[in-house]
Amino acid sequence: MAEENKGINYTRLALGAGLLAAAAVSIAVFVPRRRLALVTEPLANLAKLPLAAAVTTWAVRLRPFDEF
Numbered sequence: 128m129a130e131e132n133k134g135i136n137y138t139r140l141a142l143g144a145g146l147l148a149a150a151a152v153s154i155a156v157f158v159p160r161r162r163l164a165l166v167t168e169p170l171a172n173l174a175k176l177p178l179a180a181a182v183t184t185w186a187v188r189l190r191p192f193d194e195f
Contacts, residue, residue: 154163173179
């Protein structure tokens, strides 16, 4: 049987981080600041709500495979 790898796959992690970085840079380069501000302002206002802080705190406490 093949041994099951349960550790962190650093290659996939690095690839995902690289893709996110490339997306962020492309948005920063190609989207005008005023248009980006119009899109992100409502999201920033949502982040200031107490419910957002509570959900974030709850999500940080989650650990994968806690039920096993």
